[in-house]
Amino acid sequence: MTTKKELVENETCPAQGLLKLLSGKWKLEIFRLAFDAPVRFSSLLRQIEGSNKQSLSVALRELEEVELLEKIVITAKPLHIEYHMTPKGKSMVPVLKQLENLL
Amino acid sequence: MTTKKELVENETCPAQGLLKLLSGKWKLEIFRLAFDAPVRFSSLLRQIEGSNKQSLSVALRELEEVELLEKIVITAKPLHIEYHMTPKGKSMVPVLKQLENLL
């Protein structure tokens, strides 16, 4: 059995794991949209042009696995699913902003 | 003609470009080693196990292009080449460290 911690410890560079959390063609964009408001599968598919079901599906699952997003089933009116940014996700935002300012 | 700035502005998410600077299998490790001391092609090839000439060559060129490393020809004794971390590179280090602490 391989835990998340072991995976990170196997990395030669500690930041590598962190960078990986957001590596992938669509993850960062999904993440940014989720910062503004909870996101939904079907609207992401429409909003993010050039994206596709499969890739978004994988990206959302992985963002969930690393606990940057949380999947929530809304059992109201038109019953749907939302992905919310977690506290861990929120904690990354200021660091990412710093990165932006560096360029 | 496409400038670096245009490329960045085409990104939907501003941090995307930044994350890309260090995306790739070996870049972050090269970058970390270059923080400790200037690095050389042949020693990287020995130090970074699992790596190969081609990939290191490409990674070094790209790190140079985005101005995180600078290539310097040492015309002394055994005439060789060193890659030095630039001020821009150095400025990223504390942000990367913050990222590490986030996990």
Place this chain on the structure above:
DNA sequence: TTTTGTAGTCATATTTTTCTGACTTATTGC
């Protein structure tokens, strides 16, 4: 002068990531 070390390039494989299109299950609106 033949070998060794450094710093690569080039063409070609192999691997990994991403995309496409068909299909599924459940709910809701008409």
Place this chain on the structure above:
DNA sequence: GCAATAAGTCAGAAAAATATGACTACAAAA
């Protein structure tokens, strides 16, 4: 009941990233 929307899965195709092995050019050492 019938079509539409939401949220996917799956197999296979295409594209992008990495790796391999052969080769080059130059300098220095034996």
